[in-house]
Amino acid sequence: MLPWLYSHAPLLIVLAIALVSIALLPLARAKVLALRAYRARQSADAKGAAAIAVGASLDALTALAATLVLSTEAEVRDLKDPSKPGSWNPAVDGPRFLRRVVGDLWHLGGDSLTQLRALQALDVESTTKLLERIAEAQVQKLRAPAPVATTATPAELAGLVAEILRDPTTPLRASTLPMGAPSSDNPQRGSISLRALLALVVIAAALGAALLGCPNWQRPSCPTPGRWSCVADQPHYCAPTRELTPIGDEPCGLQGRVCALRADGVARCAPRVDAGLDTDGGR
Structure with missing residues (x-):
């Protein structure tokens, strides 16, 4: 799950x-x-x-x-x-x-x-x-x-x-509010704008599309669940969903190490002097 x-x-x-x-x-x-x-x-x-x-x-x-x-x-x-x-x-x-x-x-x-x-x-x-x-x-x-x-x-x-004024069409216009009239300062305080709500939905959709395009969210498939491998000098694990999941945040080379498989089949970043011959095993 x-x-x-x-x-x-x-x-x-x-x-x-x-x-x-x-x-x-x-x-x-x-x-x-x-x-x-x-x-x-x-x-x-x-x-x-x-x-x-x-x-x-x-x-x-x-x-x-x-x-x-x-x-x-x-x-x-x-x-x-x-x-x-x-x-x-x-x-x-x-x-x-x-x-x-x-x-x-x-x-x-x-x-x-x-x-x-x-x-x-x-x-x-x-x-x-x-x-x-x-x-x-x-x-x-x-x-x-x-x-x-x-x-x-x-x-x-x-x-x-x-x-x-001898002008029956003259309207009553209040261009200036007298003292004591209600103030119109910030009448939208505490309200929710429909335009802002729709903008939030658009931003959420754009964020989802961007996340779907991220490499960490669209992982390549692998044939054998539970198998470890070294890909791009970084340990990877084949998840039960057959998605090849990277282990760690960066390749082993950036740490001065090399990706290698242990005897039990688990990939790890090992020192270069300890890396076995099977450094690319399972690719």
Whole structure:
């Protein structure tokens, strides 16, 4: 049994690696599915966090615009009062006050404006247009009763920004994750790659093919099991499987000796002075 296992060791190694790889396939598939589910949850969490950040930025800018518009209300009222110096020209004074409020929003918007521009990928022109719409909405709000406060959904926030920009096709894009969003650092940690598993099978097959081509694994046959002989100045033994098996790691000549057969028929590396006449016997 042992000689058979020894002679078929390369095939057994390849078979063992293949069986282990097949056994790992369900685990690898489960890991891949878990990784996909994790990425889907991460993407949903990131979009939800981005929508919340957009809503918070819009609320902060709206509150700031309301304060700035209220600060100009007294000045506008004085210009409209005939009993006071100055006059009100809607075509000139209206745009002038609007530009002043928008400029103050640019300078005082701070992190809220920076975050909104990053999350919505707004350029200077689009940002100015957005601030103008926010300021105009506050002016109109002064002329009408305050609406009942409601909680907007993420989809409504996206629609609000698109409506303000007068572009219904504007998508909600989260190019920068806000603080507190899930981290995507090394999401594949602890997972098994199917590609790596297949590469392992290919390497195992190549290793088996290389071992099969090794001289020590493909031994020549011999006619008489149990017989010793000297081949290439190295003792050899004919195994029960009729495979000529070398004894030792190197020829006798490298040791300063010569291969010779003893009287009992066993081959050995003997000193040259002790080697008998039957040094090549049994070849």
